[in-house]
Amino acid sequence: MPPGQYLTEDFPVLSAGPTPNIPLDRWEFVIASEDGREYRWTWDELLELPAEEPTVDIHCVTKWSKLETTWRGVSLDVLMEDVETTADFALAHSYGGYTTNLPLEDLLDGKAWIVYEFEGSELAPQHGGPARLLVPHLYFWKSAKWVRGIQLQEFDELGFWESVGYHDYGDPWREQRYQGD
Amino acid sequence: MTQDYQDGNALAGPLAELFAVDVTAATGRCVSCGDTGRVADLRVYGHELGWVARCPSCDHVMLRLVRSPDAAWLDLQGTLSLRVPLPPS
Numbered sequence: 001m002p003p004g005q006y007l008t009e010d011f012p013v014l015s016a017g018p019t020p021n022i023p024l025d026r027w028e029f030v031i032a033s034e035d036g037r038e039y040r041w042t043w044d045e046l047l048e049l050p051a052e053e054p055t056v057d058i059h060c061v062t063k064w065s066k067l068e069t070t071w072r073g074v075s076l077d078v079l080m081e082d083v084e085t086t087a088d089f090a091l092a093h094s095y096g097g098y099t100t101n102l103p104l105e106d107l108l109d110g111k112a113w114i115v116y117e118f119e120g121s122e123l124a125p126q127h128g129g130p131a132r133l134l135v136p137h138l139y140f141w142k143s144a145k146w147v148r149g150i151q152l153q154e155f156d157e158l159g160f161w162e163s164v165g166y167h168d169y170g171d172p173w174r175e176q177r178y179q180g181d
Numbered sequence: 182m183t184q185d186y187q188d189g190n191a192l193a194g195p196l197a198e199l200f201a202v203d204v205t206a207a208t209g210r211c212v213s214c215g216d217t218g219r220v221a222d223l224r225v226y227g228h229e230l231g232w233v234a235r236c237p238s239c240d241h242v243m244l245r246l247v248r249s250p251d252a253a254w255l256d257l258q259g260t261l262s263l264r265v266p267l268p269p270s
């Protein structure tokens with residue numbers, strides 16, 4: 001367990017706004033590169049991509065951790081396969097307006113997924129369904145609920161919580177909770 | 182569906198730490214839609230990571246407040262102005 005965390009069996013719901021209602025026939029996921037090129041997937045196209053079932057520990061900055069959670073979704077490596085970029089940074093953005101920033105390398109090499117199932121069931125709206133980002137090696141606020149897309153860019157743009165005091169990177173093993181940690 | 186937010190009075194405690202006046206009695210103007218209303222009438226989401234207060238008319242974020250063990254961050258970029266009632270001088 002990372003320092004300062006405690007175990008929880010339930011799955012607390014943390015929100016910064018109303019839960020968006022996203023009809024699947026209008027859902028889309030967009031990766032935009034730094035030169036303006038866009039790569040889009042509809043809901044059906046996402047489900048057709050090869051899926052993985054990662055079992056991972058998740059760590060919330062509010063100090064709860066949940067071990068061996070099981071998800072189903074598409075690796076960012078698959079989604080990034082045809083994307084041409086030299087960007088170093090990514091800003092994930094969500095239906096409802098939430099954003100979070102992370103280095104692009106933290107989304108690659110089997111470290112991140114767009115997930116649409118949790119513990120064998122479709123991902124509930126309060127937990128980020130229809131689909132959320134899953135980046136379990138960073139604090140869970142980086143795993144954006146209701147994810148809509150990822151903007152690739154050459155500069156680091158602070159996201160929703162990162163711009164009001166939370167840490168730019170958020171490594172639970174180094175207890176990077178707030179700016180300056 | 183159950184209501185997933187509290188009203189702006191939930192901000193009274195955390196803001197009292199920063200301001201000598203009761204900010205929930207102030208009126209604020211929303212950057213996004215221009216509506217004016219009492220801070221006490223905002224819709225306050227969360228509080229575990231931080232308080233996020235949204236305009237009751239358009240849901241735009243008007244105020245964010247994060248409290249770490251040794252600091253507070255206050256963001257008012259969604260609030261065009263705050264009118265704070267004061268005793269006559």
Ligand SMILES: [Zn+2]
Pocket residue numbers: 211212213214215216236237238239240241
């Ligand atoms: Zn408004």
